[in-house]
Amino acid sequence: MALVEKGEIFSMSVSKRKYEEMLEEQSDKELASILGISYDELCQLEWDVDTNESSDGLIYDYIYTFRDDSNLEILKKIQGIDIEGRYVYLQPWESDYYESDYYESEIAWYIESPKQLSVLENHLNSIISLTKIVVDEPTKIDLFVMLHAHVIAAMEEFLSGTFIHEITNSDELMKKLIETDPKIGEKKLTLKDIYKENEKIKTTVAKYLNDLTFHRLNKTKEMYKQVLDIDFENIGWFFKAIDVRHHCVHRAGSDKEGKKVDITKESIIELVGDCRELSTLISSEIGK
The missing domain is CATH 1.20.120 (Four Helix Bundle (Hemerythrin (Met), subunit A))
Known part of the structure; x- marks a missing residue:
């Protein structure tokens, strides 16, 4: 019985992980579309996300900052990017x-x-x-x-x-x-x-x-x-x-x-x- 339970738990965890990966992929594809680049190009980049928000937690912007070693040719394709700072603002109503x-x-x-x-x-x-x-x-x-x-x-x-x-x-x-x-x-x-x-x-x-x-x-x-x-x-x-x-x-x-x-x-x-x-x-x- 214990083996079955462990197997069921393992199966559920794998399914959950696959589901989370699917959601992440879908989210990344939406982000790529908003930025004006392809999904494959986005996959070549790494970034950090910060927020610009009020003292009571109201979010004004999401700030996507790309790593210093990011592909410059891909970055240049991104709509609205500050190429020197390697960042772009996305407003909360995106996607x-x-x-x-x-x-x-x-x-x-x-x-x-x-x-x-x-x-x-x-x-x-x-x-x-x-x-x-x-x-x-x-x-x-x-x-x-x-x-x-x-x-x-x-x-x-x-x-x-x-x-x-x-x-x-x-x-x-x-x-x-x-x-x-x-x-x-x-x-x-x-x-x-x-x-x-x-x-x-x-x-x-x-x-x-x-x-x-x-x-x-x-x-x-x-x-x-x-x-x-x-x-x-x-x-x-x-x-x-x-x-x-x-x-x-x-x-x-x-x-x-x-x-x-x-x-x-x-x-x-x-x-x-x-x-x-x-x-x-x-x-x-x-x-x-």
């Missing part, structure tokens, strides 16, 4: 999330809600409040690292949500986007598809824009200028803050040499002020 009711409701909110600025303000006010918490020095350093990353994530969300809302609520701006963005402008449709797409054009455009990486500031700046005619002008501080954010989410606030990046209460308050100034500028330009 199966695209089919969820939550994703659909989020897209609907982007289209319908004009409250992006007030949402950003709520985040920034909370961040300022958190800088006033009295904690020991090691904890304070970790807190400031998380707060810096949170400021950037909140600002990127504002840039994304504001752009999507403005574009999808203006036929003129949607036309301008299609004329200036080669990827969406070159989408080929049959006559049958045209009628289908016409009924859900706002959602289609919103999903396309939501899939763009708004942490790529050069691209974001260009899109705002080309489509909304809003020039960010001098935002060197934002580029620098994004570079620091990279150290925050990849190495817990240390640079490649292991040295802690300089993040203080004052630097966070200054960053919050800069974000407020830029977001107010954008909102006032849109309101004209």
